[in-house]
Amino acid sequence: xxxxxxxxxxxxxxxxxxxxxxxxxxxxxxxxxxxxxxxxxxxxxxxxxxxxxxxxxxxxxxxxxxxxxxxxxxxxxxxxxxxxxxxxxxxxxxxxxxxxxxxxxxxxxxxxxxxxxxxxxxxxxxxxxxxxxxxxxxxxxxxxxxxxxxxxxxxxxxxxxxxxxxxxxxxxxxxxxxxxxxxxxxxxxxxxxxxxxxxxxxxxxxxxxxxxxxxxxxxxxxxxxxxxxxxxxxxxxxxxxxxxxxxxxxxxxxxxxxxxxxxxxxxxxxxxxxxxxxxxxxxxxxxxxxxxxxxxxxxxxxxxxxxxxxxxxxxxxxxxxxxxxxxxxxxxxxxxxxxxxxxxxxxxxxxxxxxxxxxxxxxxxxxxxxxxxxxxxxxxxxxxxxxxxxxxxxxxxxxxxxxxxxxxxxxxxxxxxxxxxxxxxxxxxxxxxxxxxxxxxxxxxxxxxxxxxxxxx
Numbered sequence: 001x002x003x004x005x006x007x008x009x010x011x012x013x014x015x016x017x018x019x020x021x022x023x024x025x026x027x028x029x030x031x032x033x034x035x036x037x038x039x040x041x042x043x044x045x046x047x048x049x050x051x052x053x054x055x056x057x058x059x060x061x062x063x064x065x066x067x068x069x070x071x072x073x074x075x076x077x078x079x080x081x082x083x084x085x086x087x088x089x090x091x092x093x094x095x096x097x098x099x100x101x102x103x104x105x106x107x108x109x110x111x112x113x114x115x116x117x118x119x120x121x122x123x124x125x126x127x128x129x130x131x132x133x134x135x136x137x138x139x140x141x142x143x144x145x146x147x148x149x150x151x152x153x154x155x156x157x158x159x160x161x162x163x164x165x166x167x168x169x170x171x172x173x174x175x176x177x178x179x180x181x182x183x184x185x186x187x188x189x190x191x192x193x194x195x196x197x198x199x200x201x202x203x204x205x206x207x208x209x210x211x212x213x214x215x216x217x218x219x220x221x222x223x224x225x226x227x228x229x230x231x232x233x234x235x236x237x238x239x240x241x242x243x244x245x246x247x248x249x250x251x252x253x254x255x256x257x258x259x260x261x262x263x264x265x266x267x268x269x270x271x272x273x274x275x276x277x278x279x280x281x282x283x284x285x286x287x288x289x290x291x292x293x294x295x296x297x298x299x300x301x302x303x304x305x306x307x308x309x310x311x312x313x314x315x316x317x318x319x320x321x322x323x324x325x326x327x328x329x330x331x332x333x334x335x336x337x338x339x340x341x342x343x344x345x346x347x348x349x350x351x352x353x354x355x356x357x358x359x360x361x362x363x364x365x366x367x368x369x370x371x372x373x374x375x376x377x378x379x380x381x382x383x384x385x386x387x388x389x390x391x392x393x394x395x396x397x398x399x400x401x402x403x404x405x406x407x408x409x410x411x412x413x414x415x416x417x418x419x420x421x422x423x424x425x426x427x428x429x430x431x432x433x434x435x436x437x438x439x440x441x442x443x444x445x446x447x448x449x450x451x452x453x454x455x456x457x
Contacts, residue, residue: 051115122147164401187326198313240286247288
């Protein structure tokens with residue numbers, strides 16, 4: 001194993017450049033982590049689309065032993081086990097579990113990846129840390145604000161690293177945009193930001209009630225969430241229901257808000273407001289908004305979110321994106337590209353997404369892979385592993401993940417209450433609004449206990 005100082009020196013080097021670009025170009029961590037004498041023992045909770053994708057990216061950059069997998073869908077679990085065995089050097093199939101608590105009871109894992117639906121993130125993240133593992137936690141970190149506060153305190157109590165899956169912070173071209181455009185001062189003073197998503201991603205069907213298949217444990221899948229009627233396997237389309245998440249704001253705005261906050265070094269919004277509803281897709285069973293605006297107010301800066309799951313985007317090149325407006329120019333960015341457009345006759349700067357097809361040819365045959373996001377996730381995993389080695393905070397640490405997640409949750413609360421809200425993290429209240437403060441914690445289904453920060457003090 002390399003000495004700890006080697007990791008620290010490399011990390012300091014990467015801070016002065018683009019972490020993801022340096023990793024892609026020089027393989028700064030890859031050689032040491034792939035040839036680590038003792039493999040890291042890894043488990044995955046939630047073996048669906050993105051859970052497997054995260055796991056496969058980790059397998060590409062570090063010497064790991066995938067010890068266990070957990071899912072309530074036996075078919076999905078068996079398929080994931082087979083795919084992992086094909087990728088593992090040992091060829092071994094991981095142990096499989098339908099109950100994450102039984103998997104974690106083994107206490108044999110260094111790292112747990114959590115790719116389950118949003119309503120599970122906080123509970124499973126806390127239990128994984130309690131079992132002795134560091135956690136790669138998909139965004140958003142929680143479905144209510146109190147869950148997020150509990151995660152922060154639990155991470156401190158158990159002294160574990162959480163890397164949140166907001167991997168735009170490790171997206172090579174966006175890391176470059178931050179360094180070469182924002183940090184270089186090309187924008188000048190920034191006082192207006194627009195973030196958006198115009199994907200047609202809302203489920204528009206109205207499915208009838210259906211029998212629960214014998215290979216799927218619907219009661220366990222539902223867990224602490226309200227029990228809805230079963231109308232088919234909920235994989236991926238659970239996002240259409242507020243019972244399990246926070247709609248398109250919680251799913252897509254969290255990425256772009258987090259990216260803008262990172263680029264501009266912003267903390268908590270001072271005030272959050274929102275309007276919207278179901279204006280067009282009224283025949284669908286989905287209960288999330290199909291149209292919504294939110295305003296996140298910072299000091300002398302407003303960040304405005306808009307989404308529509310119908311119609312056309314106003315800028316087809318940037319359907320899910322951010323636009324940062326400065327006095328000297330505008331920075332437009334997405335998962336696919338960035339553009340800097342200066343005021344006046346200056347030179348436009350543009351950069352496209354970086355792919356790594358030649359370096360990782362197995363990406364090309366992976367089902368449902370987001371090729372443009374794979375380099376970002378690899379970089380994010382390397383940053384996570386570096387934080388574990390050095391004790392430094394990862395780029396998407398739990399506090400930053402909480403601010404971005406909670407801000408989106410508060411936007412939905414502001415829509416529900418039809419008034420602006422201001423959250424005080426120190427007091428853990430919505431200022432001057434007892435009614436809103438009560439909404440910071442959702443009710444759990446009978447038999448499930450909601451985590452509270454005081455449980456880990």
